Amino acid sequence: MLYCKQMEELLFGTGGTPHSSRTASTIDGIKRIAELGLGGMEIEFVRGVKMGEAGARLVAETAAREGVKLSAHGPYFINLNAREPEKIIASQERILQTARIAAICGAESITFHAAFYLGDPPEKTYQTVKKKLAEVINQLKRENNRVWIRPEVMGKPSQFGTIDEVLNLCTELEGVGIGVDFAHWHARRGEFNSYPEFASILQQIKQRLGDQALDDMHIHVSGIAYGKKGEIKHLNLKESDLQYVELLRALKDYQARGLVICESPNLEQDALLLQETYKNL
Numbered sequence: 222m223l224y225c226k227q228m229e230e231l232l233f234g235t236g237g238t239p240h241s242s243r244t245a246s247t248i249d250g251i252k253r254i255a256e257l258g259l260g261g262m263e264i265e266f267v268r269g270v271k272m273g274e275a276g277a278r279l280v281a282e283t284a285a286r287e288g289v290k291l292s293a294h295g296p297y298f299i300n301l302n303a304r305e306p307e308k309i310i311a312s313q314e315r316i317l318q319t320a321r322i323a324a325i326c327g328a329e330s331i332t333f334h335a336a337f338y339l340g341d342p343p344e345k346t347y348q349t350v351k352k353k354l355a356e357v358i359n360q361l362k363r364e365n366n367r368v369w370i371r372p373e374v375m376g377k378p379s380q381f382g383t384i385d386e387v388l389n390l391c392t393e394l395e396g397v398g399i400g401v402d403f404a405h406w407h408a409r410r411g412e413f414n415s416y417p418e419f420a421s422i423l424q425q426i427k428q429r430l431g432d433q434a435l436d437d438m439h440i441h442v443s444g445i446a447y448g449k450k451g452e453i454k455h456l457n458l459k460e461s462d463l464q465y466v467e468l469l470r471a472l473k474d475y476q477a478r479g480l481v482i483c484e485s486p487n488l489e490q491d492a493l494l495l496q497e498t499y500k501n502l
């Protein structure tokens with residue numbers, strides 16, 4: 222089982238515990254992921270990091286035993302470009318907490334929503350986010366924490382996190398990795414929903430970050446509803462316009478490896494759909 226999974230190029234999993242798990246706990250979620258034949262799971266700390274160190278150690282043991290690759294999603298209440306200095310400090314603290322518990326869980330990556338522009342020019346926001354994130358990364362370095370920090374590509378024009386902004390952070394800050402939410406990017410731009418467009422993103426990653434970035438991708442996918450202000454809500458893939466087959470084909474052609482986290486409302490159903498579709502390409 223483990224051997225097979227390691228041979229696969231790309232692992233598929235859910236954002237949070239699958240609906241069909243025995244309970245909503247992370248441990249039951251990991252066991253269910255393994256039962257379903259999926260490869261990974263993102264632990265959702267979106268309403269705060271409430272897991273303790275002892276619980277995280279049990280999570281790590283379970284994930285290792287079941288052969289499930291983990292990542293973690295930080296709290297929603299993060300804005301590294303907040304007006305109030307105390308809100309920035311609290312945001313940095315939330316990223317640190319996520320990274321600390323994620324590391325004990327054996328997760329290799331954390332992702333989070335970095336900031337809002339709040340009317341600032343994107344370049345000014347970028348400099349602020351970079352500075353505040355660098356402080357977080359320096360602290361994690363002092364703690365010998367090696368979890369990849371992956372600020373998410375975001376779905377609304379009011380949110381910091383274009384593909385370029387995220388790629389720039391990756392090139393400028395050590396320890397920052399690429400995290401592409403293809404649904405967000407499609408919702409934000411209306412376009413980026415065809416093979417050539419998906420391939421152009423992967424090509425850009427390859428050019429700017431090298432092949433090793435494609436070897437260790439962190440991807441979010443779901444169906445998505447969107448309007449003029451970008452993302453409205455997540456949808457199941459088959460109820461949305463997202464051309465996921467073309468996306469999977471591009472990922473396969475570029476030999477992308479790593480973790481694809483499905484954030485559709487039906488979670489494991491679409492994660493399995495993605496995995497099956499990918500395998501049959």
Ligand SMILES: [Zn+2]
Pocket residue numbers: 294333334373
């Ligand atoms: Zn997210």
